Amino acid sequence: MKLQKTLNIALVGVLCLAVVGCGPRGGRNASPQASTASATTSGEPLIANNRESAPTNYEASSIWDVFGPNKSDQSTQVNRYLWSASLDVLSFLPVQSVDPFTGVIVTGYGVPPGGGRSYRATVHVKDPALEARSLNVSLHTKGGPASAATTRAVEDAILSRARQLRIADRNL
Numbered sequence: 001m002k003l004q005k006t007l008n009i010a011l012v013g014v015l016c017l018a019v020v021g022c023g024p025r026g027g028r029n030a031s032p033q034a035s036t037a038s039a040t041t042s043g044e045p046l047i048a049n050n051r052e053s054a055p056t057n058y059e060a061s062s063i064w065d066v067f068g069p070n071k072s073d074q075s076t077q078v079n080r081y082l083w084s085a086s087l088d089v090l091s092f093l094p095v096q097s098v099d100p101f102t103g104v105i106v107t108g109y110g111v112p113p114g115g116g117r118s119y120r121a122t123v124h125v126k127d128p129a130l131e132a133r134s135l136n137v138s139l140h141t142k143g144g145p146a147s148a149a150t151t152r153a154v155e156d157a158i159l160s161r162a163r164q165l166r167i168a169d170r171n172l
Contacts, residue, residue, distance in 0.1 A: 085161035
């Protein structure tokens with residue numbers, strides 16, 4: 001009987017520690033002054049543990065987050081028609097890097113067919129919708145940013161090609 005009572009008390013203690021360990025450090029109402037800094041013998045701080053000055057990716061969580069969706073598996077989706085159209089319209093530019101998860105295409109300098117000025121482009125497809133707000137194009141020449149009219153013309157060409165790809169896909 002005494003052993004059972006001791007085991008129950010130990011189990012309750014372990015569960016309490018587990019629940020306390022799930023909360024944020026220092027408690028929800030902890031002030032930055034309450035957290036201390038590690039100091040050397042000369043009194044200079046080695047690591048400042050100040051939430052106001054140190055950027056952090058820490059998000060408050062609780063025990064109930066275990067039962068929710070896994071946020072690390074979520075990825076940003078991009079519109080496949082805008083992505084393909086961007087690569088198609090800017091095919092004269094050498095591709096330096098692409099990231100389909102964030103929707104960024106970075107190209108090197110190249111001369112368009114029939115043109116004399118070289119351009120480089122950075123394209124950001126930021127939304128799964130086939131809309132103009134989902135596309136952000138930045139064009140640069142060797143002398144600086146390209147004109148707004150040229151950038152707008154490239155954006156319009158990408159949007160038109162994306163619509164053509166979507167229509168062709170529907171006819172299959």
